[in-house]
Amino acid sequence: MRSTRALFAQRQPLIKFLGKRHTPKAEEIDHAPHAHPASPSHELPESFASYRGRAQQHGPLGGQQQQQQSSSSQSTSSSRQGAPSGSAAAQTSKPYGAIGGHSGKQLGSVQPKQGEFWDRNELPRRFHRTQWTEAEMEALESGGASIVA
Amino acid sequence: MFSRLLPRSATRSALQAQNQAPHFVRASPVTAQLSERIRQRRGYATPAEEKDLVIIGGGVAGYVAAIKAGQEGLKVACIEKRGVLGGTCLNVGCIPSKSLLNNSHLYHQILHDTKNRGIDVGDVKLNLANMMKAKETSVNSLTKGIEFLFKKNNVEYIKGTGAFADEHTVAVRLQDGSETSVRGKNILIATGSESTPFPGLTIDEKKVITSTGAIALEKVPKKMVVVGGGIIGLEMGSVWSRLGAEVTVVEFLGQIGGPGMDAEISKNIQKTLSKQGMKFMLNTKVVKGDDSGEDVKLEVEAAKGGKAQTLEADVVLVAIGRRPYTANLGLENIGLETDTRGRLVIDSEYRTKLPHIRVIGDCTFGPMLAHKAEEEAVAVVEFITKNYGHVNYGAIPSVMYTHPEVAWVGQNEAELKEAGVKYKVGTFPFSANSRAKTNQDTDGMVKFLADAETDRILGVHIVGPNAGEMIAEGTLALEYGASTEDVGRTSHAHPTLAEAFKEAAMATYGKAIHY
Numbered sequence: 001m002r003s004t005r006a007l008f009a010q011r012q013p014l015i016k017f018l019g020k021r022h023t024p025k026a027e028e029i030d031h032a033p034h035a036h037p038a039s040p041s042h043e044l045p046e047s048f049a050s051y052r053g054r055a056q057q058h059g060p061l062g063g064q065q066q067q068q069q070s071s072s073s074q075s076t077s078s079s080r081q082g083a084p085s086g087s088a089a090a091q092t093s094k095p096y097g098a099i100g101g102h103s104g105k106q107l108g109s110v111q112p113k114q115g116e117f118w119d120r121n122e123l124p125r126r127f128h129r130t131q132w133t134e135a136e137m138e139a140l141e142s143g144g145a146s147i148v149a
Numbered sequence: 150m151f152s153r154l155l156p157r158s159a160t161r162s163a164l165q166a167q168n169q170a171p172h173f174v175r176a177s178p179v180t181a182q183l184s185e186r187i188r189q190r191r192g193y194a195t196p197a198e199e200k201d202l203v204i205i206g207g208g209v210a211g212y213v214a215a216i217k218a219g220q221e222g223l224k225v226a227c228i229e230k231r232g233v234l235g236g237t238c239l240n241v242g243c244i245p246s247k248s249l250l251n252n253s254h255l256y257h258q259i260l261h262d263t264k265n266r267g268i269d270v271g272d273v274k275l276n277l278a279n280m281m282k283a284k285e286t287s288v289n290s291l292t293k294g295i296e297f298l299f300k301k302n303n304v305e306y307i308k309g310t311g312a313f314a315d316e317h318t319v320a321v322r323l324q325d326g327s328e329t330s331v332r333g334k335n336i337l338i339a340t341g342s343e344s345t346p347f348p349g350l351t352i353d354e355k356k357v358i359t360s361t362g363a364i365a366l367e368k369v370p371k372k373m374v375v376v377g378g379g380i381i382g383l384e385m386g387s388v389w390s391r392l393g394a395e396v397t398v399v400e401f402l403g404q405i406g407g408p409g410m411d412a413e414i415s416k417n418i419q420k421t422l423s424k425q426g427m428k429f430m431l432n433t434k435v436v437k438g439d440d441s442g443e444d445v446k447l448e449v450e451a452a453k454g455g456k457a458q459t460l461e462a463d464v465v466l467v468a469i470g471r472r473p474y475t476a477n478l479g480l481e482n483i484g485l486e487t488d489t490r491g492r493l494v495i496d497s498e499y500r501t502k503l504p505h506i507r508v509i510g511d512c513t514f515g516p517m518l519a520h521k522a523e524e525e526a527v528a529v530v531e532f533i534t535k536n537y538g539h540v541n542y543g544a545i546p547s548v549m550y551t552h553p554e555v556a557w558v559g560q561n562e563a564e565l566k567e568a569g570v571k572y573k574v575g576t577f578p579f580s581a582n583s584r585a586k587t588n589q590d591t592d593g594m595v596k597f598l599a600d601a602e603t604d605r606i607l608g609v610h611i612v613g614p615n616a617g618e619m620i621a622e623g624t625l626a627l628e629y630g631a632s633t634e635d636v637g638r639t640s641h642a643h644p645t646l647a648e649a650f651k652e653a654a655m656a657t658y659g660k661a662i663h664y
Contacts, residue, residue: 014605014632029536033496037542038515045494047486051502 200224202533203319203333205311205478208236209519210510211339212295213526219302221534226331227304228311228321234295235288236341237511238519241361244291246381248284249364249388250550256280257391265589275392277369284364307331312479316503320479335505335533338493339522340478342471342511347376350438350445350467357440357465360385370394370464374447376435378405380549382468383422387551389464390427397428397460399435401452409516409547411561411610414596418555418612421592425552438465473512498538499529507532521545544627548617553579553593556620559608559627562598571601575633575657579613581664582652583644590614595653597633604632604658615646622650633657 033052035042112118120128138146202218204211207229215227233240256275263270299306309323313336320330344359346352354362363385369392375382378400390396398405404415405422419429432452439446445465450457473491480487485501487493492513499507509529510522524545528538549555565572575597579585593613599606609623626636636654641647652661 011634013635013638014603015629015635023535024537026536031498031536033498033500036495036497036499036514039494040514041488044496045486045502047484048496048502052504 199317199332199334200226200305201333202226202335202337202530203311203331204228204337204339205319206236206339206341206510207231207234207295207306208339208341208510208522209238210341210522210526211236211337212299213523214337214339214509214530215304216298216302217527217530218533219299219304221530223530223534225304226307226333227299228307228309228319228331230308230310230324232308232324233292234299234306235292237343239288239291239295241364243519245284245288245364246360246384246388247550248287249280250384250552252280252283253388253391254552262589275369277367277392281365310477312477313482313485314479316483316506333505335507337529338475338478338501338506338508338512339510339526340474340512342517343474344467345470345472347435347438347467347469350440350465352467353440356445356463357438357467359467363388363466366464370462372444372462373397373464373466374399374445374460374462375466375468376447377468377470378402378429378431379407379468379470380547382466383418383549383551385466385468386427387422387425390425394464395428396426397430397462399430399433399447399449399460401432401434403432405429405431406549406555409557409561410549410555411557411596411608412563414555414557414594414610414612417592417594418549418551418553421553421612422551440465471511471517475512498532499525515542516545516547518545518547541628544624546620546624548620550617553590553613554616555612556616556623557608557610558620558624559606560598561608561610565598565607570607572598572607573601573657574598575653575655575661577649577653577656577661577664579646579649581661582646582649583663584646585614585649587644588614595619595649597653597657599633599657604634606631606633606636611650613646613649619647619650622647634659 033044033048035044135146142149201223202214202225204215204218204225204227207215207227211227211229212234215225218225227234229236231240235244236242238244256273259270260273296306298304307321307323307329309321309329311319311321311331314320314330317334317336318330318332319336320328322328344352344361346359347357350357352359352362354365358366360381366389369389371394373386373389373394373396375386375396375398378398382398382400383405386396386398402408404410404412405419406415423429430449433449434452436448436450436457438448444461444463447460447462447465448457449460473487473493475487475491475493480493483503483506485493485503485506493501493508495501495508495513499509499513501508507529509525511517515521515525521540521542524540528540531538544558546556546558560568560570562572562574576594578591578594580591582591585591593611593616595613596610597606598608598610606623606626609620609627611619611623613619622636625631633654637651637658639651641651652663655661656664
């Protein structure tokens with residue numbers, strides 16, 4: 001026993017108990033795309049950045065690039081995508097931004113500014129009104145008879 | 150419109166009843182179909198079919214991800230076209246080959262290695278059909294086990310071929326010929342890999358075979374040529390060599406076992422396999438093949454050029470590697486790209502450029518190993534549900550299940566030299582291990598590579614009995630960042646083969662006791 005103690009007084013094993021498990025909080029994790037560790041090229045193709053530059057998914061995907069686009073563009077639709085100037089998000093150094101880009105709060109109000117109007121047709125296609133088909137029109141005109149005919 | 154007549158508290162089923170056609174009207178199938186299409190298009194009372202996770206591929210990567218996702222409470226569907234779960238590994242890869250390796254080893258041992266053990270054996274005969282049945286029994290019980298786990302974890306199992314219709318929809322051609330589609334908030338591609346064909350040879354799985362044919366031959370070939378001296382080629386070559394075939398391995402590189410195997414270990418196993426009767430032609434390339442006759446003829450010559458010679462065999466096993474399998478997946482419909490070797494490009498969280506579509510397993514980066522795919526399956530579900538996941542690509546073990554087995558984890562000497570890392574080496578032979586002596590199974594050694602300054606373990610390489618089990622300790626040590634002294638000062642039971650592991654560690658930072 002004594003000899004073991006003496007031994008470990010001289011030597012520090014590399015394996016150490018790390019203590020209680022720490023679960024990282026969402027804000028502690030950087031979700032910006034990085035090259036896969038087993039990727040032979042050690043870099044992501046340009047398509048990753050370009051997709052995030054234009055795509056919207058649960059909010060805009062682009063980080064800095066997205067904001068540059070929005071500040072240069074004055075169109076009504078793009079004015080929704082950019083973060084307010086001077087916000088913390090505008091100072092991000094992440095090249096792609098994280099998934100979701102920024103929180104809804106950071107993006108500002110979803111309401112149009114005074115004197116600004118949006119048209120449904122400016123939104124992505126999935127928000128457009130569904131077109132009536134011939135079969136549906138016929139069903140309406142025949143009082144539903146064409147469905148069960 | 151009738152739904153307005155119902156109170157707000159009315160149940161959904163009551164609302165749906167309102168939408169159904171009156172009972173006295175008998176609609177034809179065509180009109181019913183039309184009605185249903187209109188209803189779905191408008192979204193009237195259509196039950197939500199969107200899954201939290203749709204997995205394409207029910208192999209090791211896909212089924213593990215499906216079970217893990219079910220455990221995490223996700224609504225998950227897994228699409229598999231083979232008709233049975235488990236993918237290549239369970240059906241035509243790791244599992245059936247291990248069954249054949251184990252049973253052919255038993256047969257070989259009974260035939261050649263019983264006299265010195267005091268066992269007199271009478272007439273020993275091979276019953277290949279029954280050996281194949283034993284293999285199928287093992288495979289069937291395992292694949293059925295996964296189906297049970299799917300039910301237990303509420304995974305919807307869709308038997309069919311999936312292809313992307315759009316970024317969130319996978320169109321499925323079901324096995325019964327009908328079609329359906331499934332939508333997912335997240336989609337996971339886990340379609341695995343297939344054997345790389347050899348130009349000039351037509352794979353018929355009878356004369357010219359891949360690993361799939363090599364586990365299902367109906368008779369023992371007289372002569373077998375294995376093109377490619379990697380792990381698959383050597384394992385299947387071992388099986389048929391033990392059962393009586395004359396096996397010649399043709400390898401382009403200067404060593405067997407593939408580029409990951411340490412050169413010293415590779416030479417060691419080559420010597421042992423040669424003693425068992427296998428022949429090796431290293432630094433040799435196959436120039437062309439002719440499979441038109443009863444036998445297959447291969448023209449080979451030295452890799453750096455030289456005199457050509459012709460090899461004849463009744464069976465040629467093509468084992469030059471595997472390639473990602475993403476055919477007919479509809480990648481072009483969503484603009485997903487592959488690299489020059491056909492691997493889907495992903496980031497460190499397994500996301501493609503479309504962040505809700507992720508890829509794991511053989512069809513993306515990293516070694517094509519089932520246990521690597523399993524690790525990724527757990528990690529990818531954790532990324533979806535918990536925002537973090539972990540796979541250490543520096544600590545993925547590799548095992549070759551010949552006899553003796555070969556196993557390694559971490560870096561080999563050539564890689565360390567190339568990286569300019571100063572390292573020290575410690576080895577211990579199984580011929581000095583008590584348990585190996587009693588088992589009369591003393592071929593092989595354990596080799597440690599550790600940092601010259603810190604003693605941190607950089608690589609562990611084993612050739613010897615039970616190396617595949619023993620490497621788990623090396624992987625754990627590497628994952629924890631242990632030193633060889635940490636391992637050397639840990640008690641190992643006596644008499645065990647694992648003592649050779651401890652003594653090799655001791656030999657790295659000091660001296661082994663028994664050698």
